[in-house]
Amino acid sequence: MNTLRIVFMGTPDFAAAILKHLVDTNFEVVGVVTAADKPAGRGLKLNESAVKKYAQSQNIPILQPTNLKNEAFLTSLKYFNADIQIVVAFRMLPKEVWNMPKLGTFNLHASLLPEYRGAAPIHWAIINGETKTGVTTFFIDDKIDTGEIILKREIEISEDETVGILHDKLMHLGANLVAETVNYIANQTVKTTKQPNIEEKSAPKLTPENTKIDWSEPLENIYNKIRGLNPFPAAWTIIQMNGEEISAKIYGVKKEKTIHSLDFGTIVSNKKEVKVAVQNGFIHILEIKLSGKRQMDVKSLLNGFTFSEDAKML
Numbered sequence: 001m002n003t004l005r006i007v008f009m010g011t012p013d014f015a016a017a018i019l020k021h022l023v024d025t026n027f028e029v030v031g032v033v034t035a036a037d038k039p040a041g042r043g044l045k046l047n048e049s050a051v052k053k054y055a056q057s058q059n060i061p062i063l064q065p066t067n068l069k070n071e072a073f074l075t076s077l078k079y080f081n082a083d084i085q086i087v088v089a090f091r092m093l094p095k096e097v098w099n100m101p102k103l104g105t106f107n108l109h110a111s112l113l114p115e116y117r118g119a120a121p122i123h124w125a126i127i128n129g130e131t132k133t134g135v136t137t138f139f140i141d142d143k144i145d146t147g148e149i150i151l152k153r154e155i156e157i158s159e160d161e162t163v164g165i166l167h168d169k170l171m172h173l174g175a176n177l178v179a180e181t182v183n184y185i186a187n188q189t190v191k192t193t194k195q196p197n198i199e200e201k202s203a204p205k206l207t208p209e210n211t212k213i214d215w216s217e218p219l220e221n222i223y224n225k226i227r228g229l230n231p232f233p234a235a236w237t238i239i240q241m242n243g244e245e246i247s248a249k250i251y252g253v254k255k256e257k258t259i260h261s262l263d264f265g266t267i268v269s270n271k272k273e274v275k276v277a278v279q280n281g282f283i284h285i286l287e288i289k290l291s292g293k294r295q296m297d298v299k300s301l302l303n304g305f306t307f308s309e310d311a312k313m314l
Contacts, residue, residue, distance in 0.1 A: 004103070004186050007082040008051075009033040014171050015088040016050035018108065021175035022086075027182060029060055031080040033090070036064045069094050084185060086178060087140065098140040103185055105140045108178050110170045111203065112136060112152055114195045117145035118203035122170060123163050126228030128201065129220065132156050133166070135174040137181040139192060148192035150184065153177050162230040206233055213237045213250065215265035215313050219280040223255045226283070234289070239267070241311035251295060252286035267311040274298050276313050 006029045008019050022029055032055040037046040055062050061080070065073040074096055085105035087093065098105040111121035113136040118124075125133040134154040141147040153173055157166060184190050204210070206229070213222060213235050229235040234249040262268070262277035269275070275282040289295040290305070 003028060004083040004182060005030045005081060006182065007031045007033065007077065007080050007085045007101070008088075009085060009090045009093075010051045010088040011035045011049045012089050013050045014110075014167065014174075015090070016054045017171045018086075018088050018175045018178050019051055019054055021179060022182075023058055023060075025179055027179065029058075030082060031061045031063065031077075033063045033065065033077070035090075036066050068097055084182065086182070088174070088178070092144060093140060095142060106137050106150060106181060106185075107140050107145070107147070108174050108181075109136050109138065109145055110167075110174065112154060113138060113145060113149060114198055115201045116203040119205040121203040122167050123206060123228050124201070124203040126157060126161065126163055126166060127225050128228075129224045130157055133170070135170055135177050137177055138195070146195055148194050150181050150190060150192055151177055160227065162227045164231045208236075211235055213313070215276060215278055217279065219255055219257060219278050219283070222278055222283055223253060226250050226253050238314040239290075239307075239311060240314050241267075241308040245314070247291040249289040249295070250285060251288065252297075254284045254286060255281060256284060257281040263312075265313040267307050267313060269302070269307040269311070271302055272299060274302070274307065 006022065006027055008022065008029050010016070010019065011034050019029065019032070032051060034049045034051040034055070037048050039046055052062055052064070063073060063076055067073065077097065077100065082101045084101050084103040085098065087105060087107040093105065109121065111125065112134040116124055122133070132154055134152055136152045137150040138147040139150065155169060155173055211229055211233060213225060215222065226235045230251045234251060236247065236249045239246045239248050256275065258281045260277055264278055266277040267274060268277065268282070273284060275284045285298055287295060287297050288301060
């Protein structure tokens with residue numbers, strides 16, 4: 001059993017899987033810090049984070065601060081007497097927190113740093129058409145994703161890979177890298193690499209503005225954007241037909257490279273398929289969710305929905 005006392009900080013499923021791997025491989029996780037419960041759904045029932053749910057199942061003590069500089073929180077955190085803190089998909093920490101353990105605080109980031117610093121590295125790697133990405137562990141400093149690199153692992157991105165598939169691959173790769181990093185630090189053999197002071201490719205937070213499809217872009221760009229947002233939060237568009245506008249989320253697609261003379265965004269449909277005219281070809285829509293309806297494959301949609309001849313994606 002690894003004898004380092006670990007405090008783990010994280011919130012979503014990605015982080016929970018890594019916490020589980022640490023516990024399953026007999027690391028000593030003495031405490032967990034995760035997001036406060038948030039009201040969600042129609043009944044505004046308090047929603048607990050994936051990390052909290054797993055920690056509860058293992059009887060690991062949990063802290064859920066709203067203010068990371070709060071004295072009561074800092075006192076409770078010190079009480080864990082951690083040798084090291086591990087951060088996975090949490091939030092920016094003040095120096096009082098990351099500087100607390102004697103062996104430091106390290107973060108797992110789902111990119112090959114210094115590329116894709118920021119909130120959504122897995123999405124942007126696919127959106128930008130990368131053919132490889134990876135995971136990086138680094139010691140936290142006072143900026144975002146800029147600390148000295150401990151270890152990296154690389155993985156290929158296939159041409160039709162969605163962010164959902166890549167997320168899970170990086171989650172498993174990251175779990176192994178976090179365990180390896182703890183052992184590396186425990187053995188006191190750790191050598192870090194300073195990150196170059198560049199940021200050629202960033203991974204900003206996803207917003208309604210940067211997840212909307214621009215149908216005037218080239219075929220490859222649109223294809224990459226849709227798969228880079230599938231299944232969450234999903235690329236979206238406006239369908240204009242019969243004088244109305246309908247919001248829609250686009251999921252599964254395939255691409256067809258060909259020459260045509262149609263305006264970009266023109267919808268071509270029959271009883272079996274729907275495709276949209278773009279630069280250099282067509283985007284075939286395989287899965288879609290119209291506003292107010294459930295997500296469905298296109299054949300199911302076309303059983304009860306007909307696109308007008310003037311239908312267009314805006």
